[in-house]
Amino acid sequence: MKKRVVITGMGVVSPIGTGLETFWENVKKGKCGISPIESFDTTDYSVKLAGEVKDFNPVDYMEKKEAKRQDRYSQFAVVASDLAVKDSGLDIENVDSNRFGVIVGSAVGGIHTIEKEHEKLLTKGPNRVSTFFIPMMLSNIASGLVAIKYKAKAVNFSTVTACATGANAIGESFRKIQNGECDVMITGGAEAAITPCSIAGFTALTTLSTTTDANRASIPFDKERSGFVMGEGAGILVLEDYDHAVNRGAKIYAEVVGYGATCDAYHMTSPDPNSEGASKSMENAIKDADIEPQDIGYINAHGTSTLYNDKFETQAIKKIFSDYAKEVPISSTKSMTGHLLGAAGAVEAIVCAKALEDSYIPATINHKVSDPDLGLNFVPNVGINKEIGYALSNAFGFGGHNATLVIKRYIKNS
Missing domain, CATH: 3.40.47.10 (Thiolase/Chalcone synthase)
Incomplete structure (x- = not known):
């Protein structure tokens, strides 16, 4: 018999707010998170706008040493996971680590790190490339970092299916619980691809909007739509076997059923x-x-x-x-x-x-x-x-x- 799968925790880092309550209130208000790109100089770029996460300081959530060893996308994933786990009320010590899994994906992975270290290679030579370059740029490392943080020893992998990544991660996690392999899954997606090379690449594909009007840039289903606007952030959910959640008195937001x-x-x-x-x-x-x-x-x-x-x-x-x-x-x-x-x-x-x-x-x-x-x-x-x-x-x-x-x-x- 297939298990019921429920959502007991959610964490968000987004252009319209960090934390579930702030994010949802801004969704209800219809807040627009699109604005001029601040993370790099766009003088030579035809694309000027993005959905950046403003005022995000990773050391507000983790030790400075830990933050320095993570790409921005991983920082988003770890922070959103922490928010989701806290929201769920899970007592990690009482979760069977061998039935506790993580599937967190990223389409692009650590492109901030790739661009930074490549620039270092060209200007300062190969001996100056960071010891942490490889683990920081991997698109699966966020999932690994989350598992390490919570001692989750069951299934762990990263979905990489471009813009379907986060949904695939949730769907595959749903299956793991539904089929009785896991009791708890931390799952979702993280992305931080607002970088010079990434924006240039998507611009070359002619997929990004080049308008400078933030209120006419990301306009889905509008006749005047002209391309998407890059955003960044993370969405993480805690999924649980229904009986597991009920037995610990968890708050249940909704059920994943399909x-x-x-x-x-x-x-x-x-x-x-x-x-x-x-x-x-x-x-x-x-x-x-x-x-x-x-x-x-x-x-x-x-x-x-x-x-x-x-x-x-x-x-x-x-x-x-x-x-x-x-x-x-x-x-x-x-x-x-x-x-x-x-x-x-x-x-x-x-x-x-x-x-x-x-x-x-x-x-x-x-x-x-x-x-x-x-x-x-x-x-x-x-x-x-x-x-x-x-x-x-x-x-x-x-x-x-x-x-x-x-x-x-x-x-x-x-």
Whole structure:
């Protein structure tokens, strides 16, 4: 018999706030976290805006020595994990370490460290490259650091599926508990890719918005959308076996009940124009949850603000939801945070869990010009107070990776 899987802790580091309470309040307020890039000089760049995490000082959360040995993305992951574990109320000493796992992913990994150490190599020579260069740049090291911190000795790996990374991490963690392999999982994604080389690379792909108007940059499903806005941060969840959580008297936010994962097998960067992979991912997740499409009360869309993603994701939603597609509320919180790449799916799963708990559907902010080719309910500018039973979250990535999660409202003793 498959185990029930519940969410008992959540931690966020994001452009609109660090900590679950601050983050969620700013989601409800429709705060825009997009602003001019401050972390490097953009004089020679056509891209000027990003969703940076402002005023983040790792030594507020960890020893200075520890912080110096971690890339920025790992710092985000470790801090968000600490917030999630504290939020969960877990007594680590009373958790069976051999049934306690970690799956934390990152699409890009330690690119801050790579660029810094490469510059050092060119200007000062190979003997000046840091002893910690290799462990700091690895995209799996955040997952390892979290496991070390909490003595989690069960499964540990890092999903690396571009912008589907965080959702895949949660889905794979869900399976580990559902299948009885683990009692507790720390899972999610972290990213810190607002760097000169990364921004230049995504600019070369013509995927980033070049507007200088922060309120018209990340505008998912808007007819005037022109590219996504890079964001950074981390979203971490504590998932638990239902009985394990109940026996220790844990607060339960929501249940993870469905997971779908597919591949377009179509193109390196473009989504499949037939939307087969994306629609199948949603179909599989809904089937896994043992519900019907009409049971979904809210969709947190991948919604990147690129021409093709928003068009093809809308097409996929119409395929799966048929006439109900026009009724179901759909929003993209990337309109607030920008696109957190490997952390996006995890942060957005947290949005879904809070939407279920708080009976509140977030808006797609800064929506001004409706696109008649899309024509769905994208919850423009103002959120909705509404009790919902199930939320669906999409995450799609370069390479054709698709991941979908279905999260259920938790009703005590149900």
